[in-house]
Amino acid sequence: MRAIFDMIKVFVLFTSFTILFYYAIIWVNEEYQHFHRYDEPEGSALKVVSMNNGQTYSIKERLIFFYLNGE
Template sequence: MKRYVQTGLDMMKVFVVFTGFTILFYYAIIWINLEYQDYHRYDPPEGSALKVTKMVENEPDQWLNRLIFFYSDGE
């Protein structure tokens, strides 16, 4: 009988530790989410930044050229 009680207490300890770490992990994830919620990754550049892209006018057969490029490039 004593063995069953000891096994039950060990199971309760594992359950309490597991539940505690699960709650700790949950609140850690919430804290990280709140920390990075207002972090803007794509702010406009400041200072002497250069624009490195140029808009291309749409051609009527542009979709065909892009499809051929997609198949030939393999991505």
């Protein structure tokens, strides 16, 4: 009888923490849904890398650049 009671306690705890985690994920999703990562930066932002400075790059050169810099 004690084992069944312990099993029910574990099941209730697991279910409640699963539901809590589910609603926490929904809340985080709602918080960041309207966050625009690709908007124009505000303030005194500087452009660091410009790949198109009058040159055209082949696919091979772009692939090498990607492997070397990860961009």
